[in-house]
Amino acid sequence: MTSLVETQRLEKRSENRKLRTYRYASFIVALGIWEVGGRLTSELLIPSVTQTLGAIWEMTLNGDMISALLVSNQSLVFGVILSLVIGVPAGILLGRSQILDRIFGVYVDILVVTPMVSIIPIVIIVLGLNLSARVMIVFLFAVVTVVANVRTGARSVPPGLVEMARAFGTKSWDLWTKILIPGMLPALGAALRLSLSRGVVGMVIVELTLVSVGLGGLVLNARALFQADTVFAGTVVILVEGLLLIRFGRFLERRLAPAGLHGGAA
Amino acid sequence: MTQADSATRPEDGSEIVDGAELVFRREVIPTGKQRTVAWLYRLLPIISIVTFLGLLEIVGRLELSRVIPPFSVVVTTIFELIESGQLESFTVSLQALGIGFGLALSLGLVVGVLTTLSRTLDYVLEPYINGFMSMPTSALIPVLMLIFGLGQTTRVVVVFLYGFFVIAVNTQAGLRQVDPVHAEMAKAFGARGFTYLRTVTIPTALPLMLTGIRLGISRSLKGMVNSETIISVTGIGALIIRFGRSFDVAGLYAVILIVIVLAVLLTSIIQIFENRFVRRGL
Numbered sequence: 001m002t003s004l005v006e007t008q009r010l011e012k013r014s015e016n017r018k019l020r021t022y023r024y025a026s027f028i029v030a031l032g033i034w035e036v037g038g039r040l041t042s043e044l045l046i047p048s049v050t051q052t053l054g055a056i057w058e059m060t061l062n063g064d065m066i067s068a069l070l071v072s073n074q075s076l077v078f079g080v081i082l083s084l085v086i087g088v089p090a091g092i093l094l095g096r097s098q099i100l101d102r103i104f105g106v107y108v109d110i111l112v113v114t115p116m117v118s119i120i121p122i123v124i125i126v127l128g129l130n131l132s133a134r135v136m137i138v139f140l141f142a143v144v145t146v147v148a149n150v151r152t153g154a155r156s157v158p159p160g161l162v163e164m165a166r167a168f169g170t171k172s173w174d175l176w177t178k179i180l181i182p183g184m185l186p187a188l189g190a191a192l193r194l195s196l197s198r199g200v201v202g203m204v205i206v207e208l209t210l211v212s213v214g215l216g217g218l219v220l221n222a223r224a225l226f227q228a229d230t231v232f233a234g235t236v237v238i239l240v241e242g243l244l245l246i247r248f249g250r251f252l253e254r255r256l257a258p259a260g261l262h263g264g265a266a
Numbered sequence: 267m268t269q270a271d272s273a274t275r276p277e278d279g280s281e282i283v284d285g286a287e288l289v290f291r292r293e294v295i296p297t298g299k300q301r302t303v304a305w306l307y308r309l310l311p312i313i314s315i316v317t318f319l320g321l322l323e324i325v326g327r328l329e330l331s332r333v334i335p336p337f338s339v340v341v342t343t344i345f346e347l348i349e350s351g352q353l354e355s356f357t358v359s360l361q362a363l364g365i366g367f368g369l370a371l372s373l374g375l376v377v378g379v380l381t382t383l384s385r386t387l388d389y390v391l392e393p394y395i396n397g398f399m400s401m402p403t404s405a406l407i408p409v410l411m412l413i414f415g416l417g418q419t420t421r422v423v424v425v426f427l428y429g430f431f432v433i434a435v436n437t438q439a440g441l442r443q444v445d446p447v448h449a450e451m452a453k454a455f456g457a458r459g460f461t462y463l464r465t466v467t468i469p470t471a472l473p474l475m476l477t478g479i480r481l482g483i484s485r486s487l488k489g490m491v492n493s494e495t496i497i498s499v500t501g502i503g504a505l506i507i508r509f510g511r512s513f514d515v516a517g518l519y520a521v522i523l524i525v526i527v528l529a530v531l532l533t534s535i536i537q538i539f540e541n542r543f544v545r546r547g548l
Contacts, residue, residue, distance in 0.1 A: 019389040026390045045412055099310075106311035107318075113484040113529040115491035117503070118522045121510025126333050201402040208404065208496045210510065219408045231408055238405040246400045 047229040055233035064218065065237060072203055072214030075131060079138025080199040086139075087146030087195070088188065094147065095154025096180070108151065111144045117205055129211050134203070141202030142195040149194060153187020154180070189256035193249030200242045335516045343520040352505065356524075359490055359501040362418055366425025367486040371479065374430045378437025378475075388438075399431045403489070407496045421493045421501070428489030429482035436478025440471030473544050480536040487529050 031049055038048030047055070059065040094101045094108065120137055127133035157180055165179050207216020215238050222230030306313075319337045326336030347353045381388040407424060414420040444467060452466045494503020502521060509517040 019386060022386055022390050023393065027393075102307060102310035103314045106314060110526060110530055113487075113533045114526050115488040115529065117488075117492050117495045118506050118525050120495075121506060121518055122333055122515070122522075124510065125513060125515065197400055197402075201404055204402050204405045205492060205496070208408065209498070209507065216405075219405075223408050223412065228412055231412060235405050235409045239401050242401045242405070243397060 044226050044228055047232050051229045052232040052236060055229040056237060059230070059233060065233075068215045068218045068234070069237070069241070072207065072216070075134035075138050075206075075214075076199050076203045078131075078135040079202065080142055080195050082135065082139045083142035083146050083195050083199065084192065087143040088150050088191065090143075091147040091150025091191070092154045092184070095151040095184075101151070105151070108144060108147050112148050116141050116144075116202065117209065120206055120210055124210050134206050134211055134213075137206045138199045138202040141205075142199040145194045145198045146191045149187055149191040150184065153184040153191070156187070157183030186253075186257045189253035192256070193246065193253045196245045196249045197242065200238075200245060204238055333515055335519060339516050340519040340523060343516045344524065347517065347520055353524075355500045355504065356502055358418065359421075359494060359503075362421035362493075362501070363425055363486060363490045366422040366489070367429050367483060369422070370426045370429030370433055370482055370486060373426075374433025374478070374482065375437055375475075377430075377434040378441065378478075381434070381438050382441040395431050395435060398427065399435065403427050404492045404496065407493055410493075411497060416497055416499050420497060421490065424493035425486045425489045428492075429486035432485055433475075433478045433482040436481070437471070437475050440474030440478070441467065443474065444470045473540065476536060476540040476543060480533050480540060483532050483536060484529060487525075487532060491525060 034046075035049045038046045038051065056065065094105055116137075119140065123136050123140070124133050127136055161179050161183065162175070165175050170178070203214075204216050207214050208220060211217075212220045215234050219231050219234035219238075222228075222234065322334060323337045325331070325334050326339065377391070381391055403424070406427070407420070410420050410423055414423060448470070449466055452462055457465055490501075491503050491506075494501040495506055496503070498504045498507045502525065505521050506518065509515075509521065
């Protein structure tokens with residue numbers, strides 16, 4: 001005898017299976033459209049899926065892709081680390097000190113909505129067309145988001161908990177290590193993830209505009225030579241790297257978040 | 267969903283705690299001195315910006331660094347740019363922004379509603395929406411240039427891609443917030459069709475939808491500038507590249523200032539609606 005609950009569960013399972021089929025089907029259809037479209041149009045404009053994958057494979061074998069990835073990611077690694085080292089303390093300061101936030105917070109608010117590309121030329125005029133300029137740009141792209149997120153996290157530590165800790169005469173060291181920092185952990189996790197995703201954007205944009213090296217440079221050169229398959233290959237690699245980094249960021253975020261403080265009504 | 271959350275959070279929570287210590291209790295009549303302090307406090311961001319610009323002016327006049335021109339020179343450069351007609355390409359940029367963002371807004375709302383109504387559609391579209399939200403869209407620009415050419419179409423598509431997904435995700439998140447108890451009660455009192463939308467759905471969903479629209483417009487603007495700097499044929503982005511290549515620092519700052527003012531203006535217009543709506547609340 002199957003109970004009602006069990007039938008419902010079975011129904012739900014079959015519905016989920018149906019949904020999953022739709023999802024994969026849509027993916028295959030999308031790839032199919034790309035493949036057919038690529039074969040119908042000129043090879044100079046849109047290469048098919050197989051041509052793109054072929055180009056990726058070829059470039060991996062001859063080492064072009066690896067060296068481009070290494071060059072690009074150099075700036076990403078340094079820039080993201082720098083953005084966290086500077087952005088996290090700055091965000092905590094702005095979040096915990098109202099007077100500092102009134103004075104400097106407005107710049108964060110403005111920079112969050114400003115298209116950062118517009119300041120790339122200035123960075124390059126100051127630092128030149130080299131690694132330090134690229135690191136600086138990745139840093140600038142990432143740091144604003146880091147500050148904005150950490151600031152919000154630092155503000156939203158439950159005031160009730162802080163109040164209680166103060167009422168029990170907690171020393172300021174303990175207040176930080178036991179209440180404030182654990183309370184900020186979820187926001188720190190989000191900042192980590194967003195710094196990676198903004199950093200990739202900065203890395204790509206600087207390579208596509210003024211310093212054409214690495215993956216962006218690869219794509220730009222290929223575009224100038226009408227090697228569409230290389231353009232697509234480079235783009236796919238950049239996008240996949242971006243998505244993988246965000247996956248990694250989410251993983252780190254989840255590791256940090258449960259360690260945070262819960263509850264504490266204001 | 268998580269992406270949308272974290273994207274909206276920074277601006278969302280901020281107003282609540284802001285200045286909590288210095289808000290005077292209503293019953294206590296503040297003395298003259300306290301009132302001045304409160305006013306100064308409120309004006310601090312403006313004072314800070316004015317001081318900053320003043321410092322720029324001084325440093326610029328002292329010619330300490332070639333990348334810091336006096337602020338007054340930057341402002342006069344803007345007028346020179348307007349007079350010499352170099353800013354005319356700006357109208358083309360704005361057109362791309364208008365069309366692209368219009369499409370992003372309308373389609374974003376439609377997709378947001380449809381994915382709320384159909385679970386299947388939501389499940390099928392979710393990986394694409396999530397992927398597009400988090401991946402570096404600017405990397406797609408060279409590919410779009412191959413497909414759509416160097417003209418206005420590419421820019422419109424980029425502006426659209428930048429704005430669309432945030433709007434769709436936030437619309438969906440807003441509509442999902444409708445409280446079943448609330449909905450039940452409205453139905454019990456005979457609210458149907460348009461009345462139901464006006465009294466239940468829209469008031470619940472609008473704050474998040476507006477947040478999505480605000481993030482959408484700021485992202486669309488970024489898309490506009492990014493696509494133009496990468497295509498670098500016309501528009502404000504091409505100006506940025508040209509001034510950068512010729513080391514015309516004053517021109518560069520003039521364009522940056524225009525972009526910043528535009529960005530702040532567009533987002534604050536929506537922010538005003540948002541504040542008014544959230545304050546009135548349900």
